[in-house]
Amino acid sequence: MSIKGIGKAFDVPYGFLEGMPRIEMWGKGCVTVDGYKNIVRYDKDIVILSCKKAGVEIRGFEMEIKALERGYVEIRGEIASVTINSGDKND
Amino acid sequence: MIEKCVFWLKGDVRARIKGVYGEKIINAAKNKGCALRNIKRLDLESLELETDIGGYKKLRGICRKNKCKIKIVKKTGLPFKISPYRHRYGIFLGILSFFIGIYMLSTRVWSFSITDDGMVDKNKIMEIVASYGIRAGSVKSKIDVKGIRSDIMQKYEDFTFFNINFYGSHAEIVTKGREKKQNVIPKDMACDIICDKDGLIERIIVKEGTKLKERGETVIKGDRLVSNKLMRADGSFTRVGQ
Numbered sequence: 001m002s003i004k005g006i007g008k009a010f011d012v013p014y015g016f017l018e019g020m021p022r023i024e025m026w027g028k029g030c031v032t033v034d035g036y037k038n039i040v041r042y043d044k045d046i047v048i049l050s051c052k053k054a055g056v057e058i059r060g061f062e063m064e065i066k067a068l069e070r071g072y073v074e075i076r077g078e079i080a081s082v083t084i085n086s087g088d089k090n091d
Numbered sequence: 092m093i094e095k096c097v098f099w100l101k102g103d104v105r106a107r108i109k110g111v112y113g114e115k116i117i118n119a120a121k122n123k124g125c126a127l128r129n130i131k132r133l134d135l136e137s138l139e140l141e142t143d144i145g146g147y148k149k150l151r152g153i154c155r156k157n158k159c160k161i162k163i164v165k166k167t168g169l170p171f172k173i174s175p176y177r178h179r180y181g182i183f184l185g186i187l188s189f190f191i192g193i194y195m196l197s198t199r200v201w202s203f204s205i206t207d208d209g210m211v212d213k214n215k216i217m218e219i220v221a222s223y224g225i226r227a228g229s230v231k232s233k234i235d236v237k238g239i240r241s242d243i244m245q246k247y248e249d250f251t252f253f254n255i256n257f258y259g260s261h262a263e264i265v266t267k268g269r270e271k272k273q274n275v276i277p278k279d280m281a282c283d284i285i286c287d288k289d290g291l292i293e294r295i296i297v298k299e300g301t302k303l304k305e306r307g308e309t310v311i312k313g314d315r316l317v318s319n320k321l322m323r324a325d326g327s328f329t330r331v332g333q
Contacts, residue, residue: 065130
């Protein structure tokens with residue numbers, strides 16, 4: 001098992017990434033989160049997503065949810081920060 | 092671009108949801124399998140989103156359960172364009188018959204052209220082709236080009252090549268004729284040698300017959316060069332080979 005972008009150079013113990021979301025940033029204007037469970041809060045300046053083992057907090061301005069499907073969300077806007085709070089289920 | 096076309100075909104609905112449980116509705120819609128797009132927060136109590144017709148129907152039920160209001164802001168796409176005409180069966184029948192007609196007509200041959208070397212008469216080629224049932228209006232799939240080709244090549248000695256190419260509803264008949272054998276006079280038959288071109292005789296050697304022209308003479312087309320008559324010693328004539 002390896003983390004995306006790091007490849008085989010960094011081996012992660014099995015089970016570490018289980019339930020963790022896969023977050024990708026496309027410049028400062030777009031963030032995609034794959035593997036989230038629920039949207040806890042959605043506002044223009046903050047989006048909080050809950051995952052199995054972590055919570056994702058995205059802060060920014062004029063944020064829109066461009067696409068939303070089962071387990072996948074694409075957020076566009078002026079992204080200021082993306083924080084992962086691992087271990088805390090409903091951040 | 093393709094995505095937009097798919098949305099347009101499925102029908103796109105932009106809806107405004109009013110209520111305090113915006114996130115709850117989004118989560119419920121996601122769990123029910125609705126694909127939502129362009130979710131925009133307008134204020135604390137309302138948000139706008141886009142979905143397809145099926146998704147909107149599911150969203151309506153979810154909103155009712157959560158005591159939220161849902162309102163369509165914009166409708167685009169094919170289902171909304173054709174919905175005013177849904178009771179006018181004639182239009183749909185016309186469109187359907189148009190496409191069926193186009194399909195039926197495109198499976199047939201409507202025009203012919205012949206590409207040949209001029210050895211065989213074009214009317215004859217058309218007659219041969221027509222004898223195999225290929226005429227304007229024939230169904231292309233029923234024409235066995237290979238079979239016809241081999242049959243024609245065996246039956247008619249005039250052709251060295253025969254093929255039919257289809258370009259949509261146009262058929263191109265490609266033929267190559269066989270060169271006719273020249274009439275060769277048998278060796279034992281007496282004949283004159285006649286000039287078939289104008290020119291100057293540079294050399295003339297006659298082994299049998301009577302030489303009528305000499306070296307250096309100019310001749311024109313049709314002049315007799317060598318006669319088949321031979322003069323005997325007694326002054327009478329005989330023919331070559333007799």
